[in-house]
Amino acid sequence: xxxxxxxxxxxxxxxxxxxxxxxxxxxxxxxxxxxxxxxxxxxxxxxxxxxxxxxxxxxxxxxxxxxxxxxxxxxxxxxxxxxxxxxxxxxxxxxxxxxxxxxxxxxxxxxxxxxxxxxxxxxxxxxxxxxxxxxxxxxxxxxxxxxxxxxxxxxxxxxxxxxxxxxxxxxxxxxxxxxxxxxxxxxxxxxxxxxxxxxxxxxxxxxxxxxxxxxxxxxxxxxxxxxxxxxxxxxxxxxxxxxxxxxxxxxxxxxxxxxxxxxxxxxxxxxxxxxxxxxxxxxxxxxxxxxxxxxxxxxxxxxxxxxxxxxxxxxxxxxxxxxxxxxxxxxxxxxxxxxxxxxxxxxxxxxxxxxxxxxxxxxxxxxxxxxxxxxxxxxxxxxxxxxxxxxxxxxxxxxxxxxxxxxxxxxxxxxxxxxxxxxxxxxxxxxxxxxxxxxxxxxxxxxxxxxxxxxxxxxxxxxxxxxxxxxxxxxxxxxxxxxxxxxxxxxxxxxxx
Amino acid sequence: xxxxxxxxxxxxxxxxxxxxxxxxxxxxxxxxxxxxxxxxxxxxxxxxxxxxxxxxxxxxxxxxxxxxxxxxxxxxxxxxxxxxxxxxxxxxxxxxxxxxxxxxxxxxxxxxxxxxxxxxxxxxxxxxxxxxxxxxxxxxxxxxxxxxxxxxxxxxxxxxxxxxxxxxxxxxxxxxxxxxxxxxxxxxxxxxxxxxxxxxxxxxxxxxxxxxxxxxxxxxxxxxxxxxxxxxxxxxxxxxxxxxxxxxxxxxx
Numbered sequence: 064x065x066x067x068x069x070x071x072x073x074x075x076x077x078x079x080x081x082x083x084x085x086x087x088x089x090x091x092x093x094x095x096x097x098x099x100x101x102x103x104x105x106x107x108x109x110x111x112x113x114x115x116x117x118x119x120x121x122x123x124x125x126x127x128x129x130x131x132x133x134x135x136x137x138x139x140x141x142x143x144x145x146x147x148x149x150x151x152x153x154x155x156x157x158x159x160x161x162x163x164x165x166x167x168x169x170x171x172x173x174x175x176x177x178x179x180x181x182x183x184x185x186x187x188x189x190x191x192x193x194x195x196x197x198x199x200x201x202x203x204x205x206x207x208x209x210x211x212x213x214x215x216x217x218x219x220x221x222x223x224x225x226x227x228x229x230x231x232x233x234x235x236x237x238x239x240x241x242x243x244x245x246x247x248x249x250x251x252x253x254x255x256x257x258x259x260x261x262x263x264x265x266x267x268x269x270x271x272x273x274x275x276x277x278x279x280x281x282x283x284x285x286x287x288x289x290x291x292x293x294x295x296x297x298x299x300x301x302x303x304x305x306x307x308x309x310x311x312x313x314x315x316x317x318x319x320x321x322x323x324x325x326x327x328x329x330x331x332x333x334x335x336x337x338x339x340x341x342x343x344x345x346x347x348x349x350x351x352x353x354x355x356x357x358x359x360x361x362x363x364x365x366x367x368x369x370x371x372x373x374x375x376x377x378x379x380x381x382x383x384x385x386x387x388x389x390x391x392x393x394x395x396x397x398x399x400x401x402x403x404x405x406x407x408x409x410x411x412x413x414x415x416x417x418x419x420x421x422x423x424x425x426x427x428x429x430x431x432x433x434x435x436x437x438x439x440x441x442x443x444x445x446x447x448x449x450x451x452x453x454x455x456x457x458x459x460x461x462x463x464x465x466x467x468x469x470x471x472x473x474x475x476x477x478x479x480x481x482x483x484x485x486x487x488x489x490x491x492x493x494x495x496x497x498x499x500x501x502x503x504x505x506x507x508x509x510x511x512x513x514x515x516x517x518x519x520x521x522x523x524x525x526x527x528x529x530x531x532x533x534x535x536x537x538x539x540x541x542x543x544x545x546x547x548x549x550x551x552x553x554x555x556x557x558x559x560x
Numbered sequence: 561x562x563x564x565x566x567x568x569x570x571x572x573x574x575x576x577x578x579x580x581x582x583x584x585x586x587x588x589x590x591x592x593x594x595x596x597x598x599x600x601x602x603x604x605x606x607x608x609x610x611x612x613x614x615x616x617x618x619x620x621x622x623x624x625x626x627x628x629x630x631x632x633x634x635x636x637x638x639x640x641x642x643x644x645x646x647x648x649x650x651x652x653x654x655x656x657x658x659x660x661x662x663x664x665x666x667x668x669x670x671x672x673x674x675x676x677x678x679x680x681x682x683x684x685x686x687x688x689x690x691x692x693x694x695x696x697x698x699x700x701x702x703x704x705x706x707x708x709x710x711x712x713x714x715x716x717x718x719x720x721x722x723x724x725x726x727x728x729x730x731x732x733x734x735x736x737x738x739x740x741x742x743x744x745x746x747x748x749x750x751x752x753x754x755x756x757x758x759x760x761x762x763x764x765x766x767x768x769x770x771x772x773x774x775x776x777x778x779x780x781x782x783x784x785x786x787x788x789x790x791x792x793x794x795x796x797x798x799x800x801x802x803x804x805x806x807x808x809x810x811x812x813x
Contacts, residue, residue, distance in 0.1 A: 456648030459611045459720075460662050460710070461637035470661065474652045549652035551694035 085113040086293070086300050089126050089135035089502075092119035092515065093241065094323050094330065095179065095261060095316065099139035101334035102311075103287060103304060109338070110303045117502045118330075119511055120421055122214055123148050125501075131167060134420040136290050137304065141179060141283035145171070147220035170291045172304055174284035177313035179261045181215070181280045183225075183273045185254055190271040197276040198229055201255065205232045210253030212241035220281065221257070228279045242515060259283075261313055263321035285311070310341050327518055356509070357528055363423075363504035364532065367495040371427040372488055375434035380480060382435075383442025384468065393443060400436035408433070408497050416501060426498030426505075433494050434487035441483025445476025478548045485540040492533045496525065506532075564625075565589045565718055565750040566610060571619035573609060580605055580774035582619065587718075592744055592751040594761040597771035598797070603754045606771070607722050610752070611642055624717075638662070641711030645723040647703040649695040649710070656691030659709045666714075680709040683743060701732040708743070718750040725760070737763060758801040770794065 086107055090100030097118050104116040117135060120126055127149055129135045146155055150163055164171055183198050190196070193204060201207060215221040216238040225231065239247065245264045247253040258265065258272075260283075265272065287304050294301045319337060322328045386393040406414075408429060415425035449472050457471045473480075499507030509525030512518075564586040572581035580602045587593050595603040608614040610621060612633035621628045623636045649658050659680065660673050668676075681688055684705040695703055704724060711719060724740070725733045741764060744751055755761055761768050762782040770778040770785065772793055778785060788794045 452644050452646060452648045453650060455608075455613050456642065456644060457650070458613060459637060459640070459642035461634055462662070462665065463634065466665055470665070471650055471652075475650070551650075551652045551654070551696060554651075554694050554696040 085115045086137065086297060087135045088114060088116045089120050089129060089138035090116065090118050091123070091126055091138070092121055092511065094515065095259065095320055096139050097330045098319050098323060098333055098337075099175070099285065099287075101330045102307065102337060103137055103139065105331070105334050105338055106303050106307060106342075107300055110299060112297060112300045112303065117422070119499070119508070119515070120502045121500065125416060125421065128416070129421050130169060130288060130290065132420055133290060134422065136293050136300075137287055139175075139285060140171075140288045141285055142174070143180065143220060143281040143283035145286075145288070146281060148218055152219050164288070165291065168291050170289055170294065170301075172287045172289075173308040174286060175307055176285070176309045176311040177261060177316050178282055178284050179259050179313070179316070180275075180283040181220070182258050182260050182275070184248075184256055184258045184265065184270040185273065186248060187269050187271045189254060190273070195273065196271070197274040198225075198279070199276050201273070202230055202232060205234075207233055207235075207254040208252070209233050209236040209255045210239050210244045210247050211236065211257045212244060213238045215257040225279055228277050242517060246517075261316040261320055263317055263324050266317075267321070267325055285316075306342075311337075324516060327516060353524065357524060360504065360506050360509055360525065361528060361532070363508075364492070364495050364506050364529070367423060367426055367430060367498055367503060367505055368488065368491045368532075371430035371495075372434055372484070372491055374427075375431045375438060375487060376484060379435045379438035379483075380442050383439040383480070383483075384446065384473075386439060387443040387446035397436070397440060397443070400439050403432045404436045408494055409500065412497060412501050421502045423498070423503045425501055426495065426503035429498075430491045430494050434491055437486040437490070438480070438483040441479045441486075442476065445479025445483075446472055448479065449475050474549050475552065478544070478552060481540065481544055481547060485537065488536045488540065489533050492529060492536055496529055563589050565623070566752070567622045567625075568606075568609070569620045569622070571609060571616045571621060573605065573614060573616050575602075575605065578774060580609075581616075583776060585769065585776060585779065587750060587752055588767075589750050590748050591766045592753065592764050593767045593769060594765035595752065595754045595769050595771060596756065596758065596761045597777075599756055601771045602774040603756075603771050604722050605774075607720050607752065607754055610720060611637065611640060638666075638714055639717045641708075641714075641716040641719045643704070643707050643711045643719070643721045643724045645726045647695070647707035649703055649707055651695050653694075654691065655693055655695065655698065655706045658695070658706060659691070659713055661710070663713055676713060677709075680712055683712070683746065684709055685739065699732075700728050701736055704728065704736065705739075708740075712747075716749070718752065719744075719747075721751070721753040723754055723756070726755070740764075758798065770797065772797075 086104075088100050088104040088107070090096040100116055100118060104114040107114040120129065120135075123140075123144055126135070126138050126140070130138060142160070145160060145164070146152065150160075155163060161171060183201075185195065193200075195201065195204070209222075211222050216236075217223070222236065237253065241258075244253065244256040244258075245268055248256050248270070249268055258270070260272070264270070287307070289301065289304060315337070319333050322333045322336075323330050382396060386396045403411075411429050411432065412425060415428055419425040419428060453471065453475070454467075457467045462470065495503075495505050496507035496510060498505050499511045506525040506529040510522050510529075511525075513521030513523075513525065566587040568583050568585050570581075571583045572579060574580075583606065595606060597603050605614060609616055610628075612628055623632075623639070626632060626636070628636055649655070650661070653661065656677065659677060660668075663673050663676065677691065678688070681691070686702065686705050686709070690698060690702060690706070695706070698706065708724070725736055728736065737760065744764070751764075753764060765782065767779060768782055768785055769776055777791070777793055778788055785794065785798070
């Protein structure tokens with residue numbers, strides 16, 4: 064047992080130190096951000112800087128707070144987003160913006176060469192039919208259905224401000240996933256969507272971009288934000304980031320987005336091809352084979368589940384024992400564990416980010432918390448179910464409290480305790496897929512990327528192994544049960560049948 | 561003059577709706593005492609008070625003149641053997657492991673344990689092969705023999721038996737009654753046994769203690785019991801246990 068603990072801890076420690084000494088590049092969970100993150104991390108690696116790319120971490124707020132905390136060192140951002148979303152829409156000049164960032168210990172590169180402003184788009188046919196060319200024209204068509212990405216719906220520079228600026232009367236406004244919005248538009252269930260100027264789909268779906276005739280949307284120049292202390296610790300890294308300034312045109316970005324989203328070329332390959340074209344950097348990024356990608360995801364997934372479950376067992380079994388012995392605390396303990404269990408997993412992950420940041424740790428903590436209740440409850444019930452005659456016989460023999468627990472009660476409760484651990488393990492395999500939302504990797508990463516790229520194959524690459532792992536856990540526990548639960552107890556259940 | 565092995569002095573205990581005691585009784589060395597009475601009269605409770613599974617609200621239980629308290633109870637339990645109705649064997653341990661659990665816990669060496677096991681196997685006339693079986697693989701009678709072995713493993717000074725034959729079918733029960741009496745006589749130990757069966761009590765007892773509603777109604781030999789027929793409870797209790805053949809002859813007469 065001890066050996067297992069030591070092995071897990073040392074694997075964890077090695078992993079942590081590798082990540083610590085590397086420059087951590089983050090990206091948001093949309094394709095362009097992933098490509099830019101990939102370009103940065105490949106350029107850094109090629110320049111001899113050890114780099115880790117933590118892909119698809121979430122939206123602006125998660126990335127910005129991760130950057131402030133030093134959980135990531137670099138991520139691609141847009142100047143308009145910094146002004147409006149991060150600093151609350153005060154009209155900062157470029158100099159003021161840089162000063163404001165410096166107060167937070169953050170620096171910014173110059174524009175990477177394109178302005179990916181927000182834009183409002185609709186079907187070309189529909190826009191011709193209604194003669195809509197400008198956003199202000201929308202005010203005349205109250206019946207039009209708007210479908211905006213969730214972030215746009217509540218961003219200060221998003222829908223609320225747009226509605227005020229243009230006096231838009233529409234009431235049928237829905238928030239939905241950006242990638243789904245394109246399909247909704249094609250299917251005719253919505254008429255107007257928000258989009259990014261460099262979206263590959265503009266061409267693909269034959270859309271009209273409506274003119275921002277009241278100049279509502281600010282400039283969204285793509286930049287890299289990085290921690291100022293990076294310049295001291297790894298000046299080479301900053302030099303490389305700066306070298307990417309003004310190298311990517313809007314047309315080139317659209318082309319890269321199209322490759323990733325429409326031709327389904329992995330972002331890492333799109334990025335390495337771009338670096339080759341821009342700098343002549345040799346393409347030394349091997350496309351990861353499906354098998355090695357699944358193997359990596361399996362490792363990440365197992366790591367999340369095993370460490371979290373192990374910690375849960377260490378806490379929950381003793382807690383269950385105490386709850387069985389001290390009736391007064393049984394209710395509060397089960398109550399607290401029960402309340403934790405009812406928190407939706409995504410919500411729990413979001414709660415954990417401010418406390419533990421992003422990555423594997425908060426995911427493990429979430430899995431750990433969800434694993435507590437079944438183990439505590441089954442331990443308590445297993446001990447309570449030891450027949451009174453048996454318990455009193457052990458007392459009358461003269462066994463003290465601890466020997467009684469160890470020699471009689473725990474072996475008799477072993478089946479129930481193991482069943483609780485099995486339940487937790489199977490739940491954990493499922494919960495761990497959500498870890499990808501906060502950069503913990505695992506099968507959820509494939510599922511998340513698959514949804515973003517509308518690639519069912521990729522989704523299956525995550526979903527099928529996750530299902531197999533859950534079944535494997537079930538099977539494994541069948542074997543463990545045979546090894547751990549005393550034969551005499553299994554005989555009894557056979558006799559009772 | 562025989563010395564007292566176990567004594568209850570002015571013991572009371574409340575059990576929710578009803579109360580036990582006050583009870584004063586002394587159990588003499590090497591005597592077989594049977595506690596008898598209708599179910600729910602408090603006879604098992606009395607036995608549990610003697611083992612410290614329950615504690616009196618007032619009064620005192622002493623073992624060889626030493627009061628049983630939280631401090632002394634653990635060491636006193638090692639000198640008591642306790643057997644309950646269904647044996648109370650630990651289902652996850654083999655019969656032999658059940659018998660030797662305390663000896664192993666106390667650090668006896670293997671030779672001493674095996675030697676003691678063999679003595680006990682001879683005493684209860686059980687095939688050594690059964691020691692490797694789990695309780696679920698034994699018959700009711702075999703389980704009670706193993707349970708008795710476990711109670712006797714540390715060679716206790718007193719045996720407390722709570723309806724030890726209560727769960728057995730009549731033929732096995734009758735066989736085991738003979739066996740048990742022989743064992744008691746071989747051991748020459750102090751025995752306190754609880755039963756609700758008058759003929760069983762008569763068969764075993766040097767002294768019968770009749771209990772009703774938490775109080776001792778009568779204490780004496782079987783003969784004393786029969787002579788007290790004028791007491792309405794005693795007569796009702798005796799009549800309730802008439803032999804079936806008797807009932808049959810009377811109803812056909």
